Each structure stands twice: as C-alpha cells, then as structure tokens.
Amino acid sequence: MALDGIWVFEAAGIHGWEQISTVFLEKGRYLGGSSERHTVGTYSIDGKKFKATIKVVQHGEIRAVFGGKRKRFSVVFSGKREGDQINGSVSLKGGKSTDPDYPVRLLRQEDLPALP
Numbered sequence: 001m002a003l004d005g006i007w008v009f010e011a012a013g014i015h016g017w018e019q020i021s022t023v024f025l026e027k028g029r030y031l032g033g034s035s036e037r038h039t040v041g042t043y044s045i046d047g048k049k050f051k052a053t054i055k056v057v058q059h060g061e062i063r064a065v066f067g068g069k070r071k072r073f074s075v076v077f078s079g080k081r082e083g084d085q086i087n088g089s090v091s092l093k094g095g096k097s098t099d100p101d102y103p104v105r106l107l108r109q110e111d112l113p114a115l116p
Contacts, residue, residue, distance in 0.1 A: 003045055003081070005111050011090075012103040020104075026112055030054055036063075043077075050086050052077040053093065066092040066099055077104065084108035 004026045010017040023032035025043060030052045032039040041054035055074050062069045079088020085108070089101040 002111065003043075003050075006109045007086075007106040008109060010105050010107065017105070022109075023106060024112065036060060041074075045081065048081045050077070050079045050081050050088065054090075066095060079105070 005024075007023040007025060008019055009021045009023050009032060011020050012018075021032045021034040021037065021039065023030065023039070028042055028044065030039065030041040030043045032054075037056055037058045039054050039056050041052050043050065043052035045051075053074065053076055055072070057072050058070070062071050065073065074093035075090040076093050077088055077090045079086045086106040088104060090104050091101045092099045
C-alpha cells in the first residue's frame with residue numbers, strides 16, 4: 001500500500017478528533033493546508049515508523065499552540081502506520097522537554113492523481 005497520496009490530518013480535541021488540514025504526501029515531501037494554515041516539510045518511513053518534520057504558518061487570527069501564540073513554528077510528527085491510518089503525536093521542534101506532545105493522526109483518502 002503506497003504512502004504517497006492525499007490524507008486528512010486530525011488532532012485530538014475535547015470533542016474528539018478534529019479535522020485540521022488536507023495533506024499531500026509525495027516522494028518524501030509533506031505539503032498541507034487549510035483556510036487557517038499551510039504546512040511544508042519532509043517525511044520518511046521505516047517499516048511502520050513514520051516521521052515528518054513540518055514547518056507551519058498560520059493565516060489570519062493566530063491561535064495559541066504549544067502554550068503560546070506563534071505565526072510560524074516547526075513540529076515533529078512521529079507515528080506508526082497501520083494500513084490507511086498513521087497514529088502518533090506532534091511535538092514542538094526545538095521545544096522544551098516540558099512542552100506537551102499532542103495526539104494526531106493521518107487518514108488516507110486516495111492516491112494522488114496522475115498529471116496529464
């Protein structure tokens with residue numbers, strides 16, 4: 001089963017899983033976005049272990065994340081692939097050891113379409 005494709009990024013919230021963005025994985029590149037943010041990074045997979053280093057830029061009203069309001073920040077997503085789902089957590093890159101990790105997951109939607 002190919003890793004490259006279109007995925008939905010979800011974060012655990014107080015009301016369950018919340019859809020945050022659409023993510024495109026292709027040949028080691030991690031690209032995502034929504035009306036509130038865009039993300040650019042790289043990913044790798046080793047067996048079932050998934051790891052991505054991602055730069056996040058928030059648009060419009062800046063929301064507090066990792067204990068502070070940040071327009072630009074980087075995270076590390078570490079997880080495990082189980083079929084069409086990657087379960088794991090994100091941590092603030094370069095953050096303090098006391099900074100929280102947040103439960104997240106990627107849900108595969110479909111293959112990337114072939115370009116004409």
